[in-house]
Amino acid sequence: MRDFSKDHRWLSLNTMTVRKQGDLQTIIDACARHGFRGISPWRDQVAAMGLARAAAAIRGAGLELSGYCRGGMFTSDPSRAQEVIDDNRRAVDEAAALGAPCVVLVVGSLPQYSRPGSPPSKDIAAARARVKEVLAELLLYARKAKVALALEPLHPMYAADRGCVNTMRHALDICDELDPQRSGALGLAIDLYHVWWDPELKQQIERAGRERILAFHVCDWLVPTKHLLEDRGMMGDGVIEIQRIRNWLEAQGFSGYCEVELFSRHWWDQPLDTVLRTCVERHRSVV
Ligand code: ZN
Numbered sequence: 001m002r003d004f005s006k007d008h009r010w011l012s013l014n015t016m017t018v019r020k021q022g023d024l025q026t027i028i029d030a031c032a033r034h035g036f037r038g039i040s041p042w043r044d045q046v047a048a049m050g051l052a053r054a055a056a057a058i059r060g061a062g063l064e065l066s067g068y069c070r071g072g073m074f075t076s077d078p079s080r081a082q083e084v085i086d087d088n089r090r091a092v093d094e095a096a097a098l099g100a101p102c103v104v105l106v107v108g109s110l111p112q113y114s115r116p117g118s119p120p121s122k123d124i125a126a127a128r129a130r131v132k133e134v135l136a137e138l139l140l141y142a143r144k145a146k147v148a149l150a151l152e153p154l155h156p157m158y159a160a161d162r163g164c165v166n167t168m169r170h171a172l173d174i175c176d177e178l179d180p181q182r183s184g185a186l187g188l189a190i191d192l193y194h195v196w197w198d199p200e201l202k203q204q205i206e207r208a209g210r211e212r213i214l215a216f217h218v219c220d221w222l223v224p225t226k227h228l229l230e231d232r233g234m235m236g237d238g239v240i241e242i243q244r245i246r247n248w249l250e251a252q253g254f255s256g257y258c259e260v261e262l263f264s265r266h267w268w269d270q271p272l273d274t275v276l277r278t279c280v281e282r283h284r285s286v287v
Contacts, residue, residue, distance in 0.1 A: 001247045002255070004284055011283040012038025012066035014217065014261035015045055018275050020268035024049045025057055027272075032061040034276040038257040040067040040215075043091060046098070055098050066257035067150060067189065067215045068100035072163075073108040074134035075127045076115035081134075084115065088138050095147045102148040102214045104189045106163050107131045113161035127164045135186075136178050143185050150189035150214040151175065155197075157228055168195055168204035175212055182211045190249065191217035191261065193232055196240040202248050210253035217261040218242060218287055232262045234278060236286035246287065258287050 002010065013036050015027050022030075024045040031039055039058060046054045058065065071091035076084050088103075095103045108114030109127045121127070135149070142149050153171040154163035165171050171188055179186040188208055195201055205213070220238030225231050235242055246258065260279045267275050 001243075001250050004258075004287055006284070008035065008280050008283050009037055010257050011036060011280065011287075012040055012064075012257035012259040013276070013279065014040040014067075014069065014259050015042055016069070017260055017262040017264075017267065017279070018272050019045065021272040021275070024054055028057050028061050028063065030272050030276055031063055034273070034280060036276070037062070037064060038066040038259065039063045040065060040069055040100075040104075040259050040261070041098070042069045043094065046094060051094055051097055058098065064257075065095075065098055065100040066259045067102050067104050068095040068098060070104045070106050070152075071138075071149075072105040073114045074131045075108045075111040075118075075164075077111060077118035080115055080118065084134060085137060088134070089141050092138070092142050092145050092147050096145045100147065102150040102187075102189070103142070104150045104152055104215060105135070106152055106154065107135070107165050109158075109162065109164035110160055124159065124164050131164060132174055132178070135174065139178055139186055143183075148184060148214050149186050151186070152189040152191055152215075152217075153194055155194040166194075167200070168198055168208070169200055172204060172207055172212065182209070184211050187212035187214040189215035189217060191219075192240050192242065192245060193217070193219050193221060193261075196221060196245065201245065205245075205248045205252060208252065213249055213252060213254045213256075215259060216246070216249060216254065216256065217259050219260065219262050227265065230263045230265045230268075232264050234262065234264075234267065235260070235282040242287050258283065
């Protein structure tokens with residue numbers, strides 16, 4: 001396993017972590033100041049800055065992308081199917097322009113939450129079927145653009161609104177069906193927050209293998225968790241055995257970035273430099 005105790009070469013910042021503290025340029029400058037080498041920006045932040053300017057600023061700061069957040073929300077009223085595919089194709093194009101290795105996909109679930117305004121449904125099986133259809137179509141486009149699609153299985157507490165693919169096993173079943181050749185074009189974003197509890201985690205990481213591990217998102221699970229979305233913990237403050245799981249990934253040949261991704265009201269209230277300094281410290285001591 002790689003030794004992270006002496007440097008943070010393989011630490012990447014998901015910009016959600018400090019999105020309340022400043023715009024993308026401010027975050028890029030802070031990354032450079034703290035010696036980050038990786039970043040994973042969100043689409044709205046890139047749009048606010050302008051795609052070309054964002055790409056130039058990221059390159060100028062010597063940063064590589066560990067991913068691009070995010071595509072997905074595949075389920076909708078049937079009349080909006082084209083809007084969904086167009087939106088996701090744009091995400092792929094933006095990722096290509098930014099030099100991102102993959103687009104992270106939060107696939108959506110019941111259409112009224114995935115694409116607000118869609119008629120309400122309780123049919124999660126239909127949502128799952130639709131996700132697979134749209135993903136198959138998007139994969140054709142992403143292959144041509146040479147951008148991989150990283151399916152992110154979400155914690156089951158998000159099964160109704162954010163994502164109806166909730167386990168590593170389910171996500172890998174989809175990958176195996178749509179990309180049986182294991183081409184590298186389709187795989188997983190493995191986010192500890194979503195999968196740490198899964199009794200099959202080690203087994204499914206072994207099943208994923210190197211070709212399917214496209215991104216690794218780290219944070220921690222706090223007890224008690226006070227908010228379903230915005231109370232992720234800083235690494236080391238919760239109950240996830242981060243190093244043990246990283247070891248499982250690296251045993252498969254994973255050698256990429258560990259991307260810190262916090263959605264946290266607590267950390268959004270801290271000064272930008274405090275958050276980045278803490279990320280670096282924890283990366284060295286507990287990731
Ligand atoms: Zn994530």
